[in-house]
Amino acid sequence: MHIEQHILDKVNEWLTPTFDVDTQNQIKEMMTTSPKNLEESFYKNLEFGTGGMRGIMGVGTNRINKYTLGKNTQGISDYLKKSFPGEDLKVVIAYDCRHNSDTLGRVVADVFSANGIKVYLFSEMRPTPELSFALKYLNCHAGIVLTASHNPPEYNGYKVYWQDGGQLVPPQDEEIIQVIENLKYSEIKFEANNSLIEYIDTEVDNAFVDSTVANASFNTSAKAKSNLKIVYTSLHGTSIKSVPSVLAKAGYTDVNIVPEQAEPNGDFPTVKSPNPEEPEALTMALALAEKLHADIVFGTDPDSDRLGVAVRDNNNKMILLNGNQTMVVMTNYLLEQWKKAGKLDGKQFIGSTIVSTPMMLELASAYGVECKVGLTGFKWIAKFIKDFPELKFIGGGEESFGYMVGDAVRDKDAVGAILLMCEIAAQAKENNSSVYQYLQQMYVDFGFYKEHLISITKKGIEGANEIKQMMIDMRENPVAEINNQRVIMVEDYQNSTAKNLLTGETESLSIPKSDVLIYYLEDGSKICARPSGTEPKIKFYFSVNTAIENLEEIPAAEAYLNQKITTIISEMQLN
Numbered sequence: 001m002h003i004e005q006h007i008l009d010k011v012n013e014w015l016t017p018t019f020d021v022d023t024q025n026q027i028k029e030m031m032t033t034s035p036k037n038l039e040e041s042f043y044k045n046l047e048f049g050t051g052g053m054r055g056i057m058g059v060g061t062n063r064i065n066k067y068t069l070g071k072n073t074q075g076i077s078d079y080l081k082k083s084f085p086g087e088d089l090k091v092v093i094a095y096d097c098r099h100n101s102d103t104l105g106r107v108v109a110d111v112f113s114a115n116g117i118k119v120y121l122f123s124e125m126r127p128t129p130e131l132s133f134a135l136k137y138l139n140c141h142a143g144i145v146l147t148a149s150h151n152p153p154e155y156n157g158y159k160v161y162w163q164d165g166g167q168l169v170p171p172q173d174e175e176i177i178q179v180i181e182n183l184k185y186s187e188i189k190f191e192a193n194n195s196l197i198e199y200i201d202t203e204v205d206n207a208f209v210d211s212t213v214a215n216a217s218f219n220t221s222a223k224a225k226s227n228l229k230i231v232y233t234s235l236h237g238t239s240i241k242s243v244p245s246v247l248a249k250a251g252y253t254d255v256n257i258v259p260e261q262a263e264p265n266g267d268f269p270t271v272k273s274p275n276p277e278e279p280e281a282l283t284m285a286l287a288l289a290e291k292l293h294a295d296i297v298f299g300t301d302p303d304s305d306r307l308g309v310a311v312r313d314n315n316n317k318m319i320l321l322n323g324n325q326t327m328v329v330m331t332n333y334l335l336e337q338w339k340k341a342g343k344l345d346g347k348q349f350i351g352s353t354i355v356s357t358p359m360m361l362e363l364a365s366a367y368g369v370e371c372k373v374g375l376t377g378f379k380w381i382a383k384f385i386k387d388f389p390e391l392k393f394i395g396g397g398e399e400s401f402g403y404m405v406g407d408a409v410r411d412k413d414a415v416g417a418i419l420l421m422c423e424i425a426a427q428a429k430e431n432n433s434s435v436y437q438y439l440q441q442m443y444v445d446f447g448f449y450k451e452h453l454i455s456i457t458k459k460g461i462e463g464a465n466e467i468k469q470m471m472i473d474m475r476e477n478p479v480a481e482i483n484n485q486r487v488i489m490v491e492d493y494q495n496s497t498a499k500n501l502l503t504g505e506t507e508s509l510s511i512p513k514s515d516v517l518i519y520y521l522e523d524g525s526k527i528c529a530r531p532s533g534t535e536p537k538i539k540f541y542f543s544v545n546t547a548i549e550n551l552e553e554i555p556a557a558e559a560y561l562n563q564k565i566t567t568i569i570s571e572m573q574l575n
Contacts, residue, residue: 001035010042010061018186019067026059043461048177049532052159052167054148057100064148064156066107070188072158073108073144075180077115077189079172080141092120092138092200094131095146096238096303097264098156101125105146108158110192123199125264127238127304128159129413130208134200136165136410137207147303150275151535153267165410166382170512208415209242213250215406216419218337224430225251228422229294233258233285235274236265237302242415250419252426256292258285268302275301276308277401279320286310286318296425296435300414305378306401307414309421311435319436324357324451327397329439330417331360332446333424334395334405335367344368349388351381351396351404354493354516355528355541359442359449366446369394375493375514376530378402382410399451399541440551448554450561452542454574459536467531467538474517474529482521483567489520527568540574 011031015024030038041060046053046068053072055064080089091112095105102125109119120138122131128145135143143161151157160168160176168176230247232255234240240262247255261270261284268274271281276299289297289310297310297318310320321329331350338344349370352360356373364371370391374380381396385407397403402412405420425435443449458466478490480501491498493516496509519527528541544564548557569575 001039003035003039004043007039007042011038013185014042014059014061014067023059023065023067030059040460045181048160048168048173052157054151054155054157054535056154057156064104064158066104066190067185067188069104069108069146069158070111070190071183071185072160072180073111074115074188075183076142076144076160076176077112077117078183079176079179080117081115084141087141089117090120090138090140091117092122092131092134092140092143093145094122094126094128094134094143096128096148097125097236097266098146098148098302099153099266100156101146101266104156107190108144108146109197110190111188113193113196114189114191116193117196119197120200121197122204123201125238125241126205127242127415129305129409129411129415130204130242132161132165132409132411132413133208133211134204135161135163136408137204138200145303149303150273150277150301150306152273161411164382164386166386167377167379167411169379169383205242205245209245209249211408212242212246212413212416212419215408216416216423217250218333218420218423218427220251220423220426221430222251224426225422226253228252228296228426228429229254229256229292230422231256231258231285231289231292231294231297232418233261233282233297233299234264234304235261235271235276235281235299235301236263236268237274237300237304238264239300239304239414240264242304243298243300243418246415246419247422250422252422256288256294258288260284276306277323282308282310282320289318295429296421298414298418298421300418301401304414305412307403307417307421308401309435311425313436321435321439322451322453323397323399323401324359324449325439326401326417326421327352327399327403328357328359328363328442328449329424329435330397330403330405330420331363331395332442333420333438335363335369338394339367347390348392348394349384350394351384353377353380353398354491354511354518355530355539356397356399357449357451357543358524358526358545359446362446362449372396373511375511375516376400378404378410378412385410399453440554443554443557444548444550447545448548448557448561449543449545450558450565451544452565452569454540454542454569455532455537456540456574457535457537463536467536470538471515471517471529471531479519479572482519482527482571483525483564485521485523485525487519488522491516491518491520493517525564525568527572540569540572542568544568
C-alpha cells in the first residue's frame with residue numbers, strides 16, 4: 001500500500017539510535033507485515049482531548065509508549081520551570097490497573113526527576129480522585145495520572161493536573177502542547193535522579209479517606225447506615241483501594257463486594273467494557289443484589305472517577321439510573337442540606353455541562369444559587385471553582401456518570417459520590433421512602449426531564465473523516481424542524497455563535513471553542529452533537545421534558561417523552 005511521505009519521515013526518525021532496539025525492531029516488523037498498522041501508528045501525534053491523552057499502547061507517534069509520554073513529561077518539566085522560576089518544583093504521580101501503567105508511571109517519574117523536579121509517586125495503583133486530592137495535600141505544582149478511564153484493555157493514557165487540583169485548561173494546555181510539539185525526542189531526559197523520587201501511600205490514603213467522609217456525610221443515624229444493604233463492584237479497577245475504607249469509616253457495615261470483580265486486572269475479564277455507563281457492566285452486581293435483596297448497587301470504572309448506580313423502583317425491581325438522574329438527585333439533596341443548615345445566601349453555585357440535563361438550571365433557580373455550565377469535562381467545573389473564589393461550590397456533575405461533592409477533589413470522584421448516595425439512600429429508607437421515590441418527587445417539583453444518548457463509533461482514519469463530515473453537514477445544513485417542532489436556536493461552540501433561527505439574530509458564546517452543536521426546539525427539547533475528545537465516537541444527546549402535577553401522571557408522561565425521543569432519533573436518521 002502507498003504510505004504518505006510525512007508518515008514515512010516519522011517512521012524513519014523512529015529508526016534512529018534515539019529509540020531503543022526493541023522499538024526499532026517492532027517498526028521494521030510492521031513495515032513488512034502490517035503497513036496499515038504502521039500508518040495508523042504514525043499518521044498523527046496523539047492529542048490531548050476532553051480527558052487528557054488516551055491511545056492504544058504500542059510504538060509510534062499515535063500510540064502510548066515511553067517516548068510519547070516521555071516527550072509529554074519533558075515538555076511539562078520545561079514549562080513548570082518557566083512558570084515557577086526559582087521554586088522547588090514538586091509533582092505527584094498516580095496510575096491505574098491497566099497493563100504497563102506502573103512501568104509507564106515510573107518512566108514519567110524518571111523524566112521529572114531527571115529534570116530536577118521532586119516526585120511523589122504512589123507505590124501502587126490508586127483512584128484518580130485521590131491524585132487530585134494528593135496534589136493539593138502535598139502542595140505540588142502539577143500531577144499526572146496514567147489511565148485510559150473505561151477504554152478497552154489495549155489503551156492507556158495520561159492526564160495532567162495543575163496546582164489547584166484540576167485538570168489542565170486554557171491557556172496552559174495550549175501553551176504546554178506547544179512546548180511538547182517543539183521538542184525533539186532526543187531532548188527527553190530519561191536518566192532518573194532517584195534521590196528526588198519518594199514513594200507515597202498510607203499517609204495520603206488516610207487523609208483522602210478522612211476528607212471524603214467529612215465532605216460527603218450528612219448526619220445519617222448509625223441505625224440507618226447499618227440497615228442499608230449495599231452491593232459494590234470495582235469492575236477490576238482502582239476504587240477497591242478506597243471505597244471499602246470510606247464506607248467502613250463512615251459507618252456502613254453491610255457492604256457486599258462482587259468477589260469475581262474485586263481483583264484489579266487490566267484485561268477486565270468479566271465485562272465487555274469496564275464502563276458503568278454500560279448496563280451490561282453491572283450484570284454481576286445486579287445478580288448479587290437480587291440474591292442478597294440489596295437496596296442499592298454501585299459500580300465504578302477502572303480509575304474510579306465514574307460511578308453507576310442501581311436502585312429499587314416502586315415494584316421492588318432493580319433499575320439503573322443514568323448519569324443525569326444521579327446528578328440531579330445528589331445535587332438536590334446537597335442543596336436541601338445546605339438550606340437546612342442555613343448556608344444558602346446566594347453566594348454558592350452548582351456545576352454542570354452543556355450536554356447535561358437542563359434540570360440542573362431548574363434546581364439552581366429553585367434554591368437561589370447559580371448554575372455554572374461549561375464544556376464537557378470536569379476540568380471546566382474545577383476551573384469555575386478557581387475562577388470564582390467569592391462563590392462556594394456545593395456540587396456538580398455531568399451526564400457521563402461523574403459527580404463531585406465539594407471542592408476537596410477537583411475532578412469527578414466516584415469515591416465521594418458513592419458515600420453521598422449511601423447517605424441519601426439510608427435516610428430515605430429510614431423514612432419509608434427510596435432514592436427512586438425521591439427522584440420521582442423531584443419530577444413533580446421541578447419538571448419531568450428525560451435524557452437519552454446515542455454513541456456512534458467510527459474507528460481509524462476513515463472513521464475520523466466520517467465524523468468530521470457529519471459535523472460539517474449539520475453545521476452547513478441545520479435542520480429547521482424536528483418532530484413538528486421548529487428549531488428556534490442553534491448554538492455552535494466551534495464558531496462561538498448562538499443563532500436564533502426565528503429572528504436571524506446571532507449572539508456570541510463566551511464558553512471556549514469546542515466542536516459541539518446544540519439545537520433547541522420550541523417545545524423545550526434539546527439535541528446536541530459532539531465528537532468524543534478521547535474515543536473514536538460521535539455522541540448525540542437528547543433532552544425532552546414536560547410538566548406534571550402529581551406522581552400519578554408519571555407513567556403517562558414517561559411514555560410521552562419516550563415517544564418524543566424515538567421520533568426525534570428517527571427523523572434525524574440516527575437509528
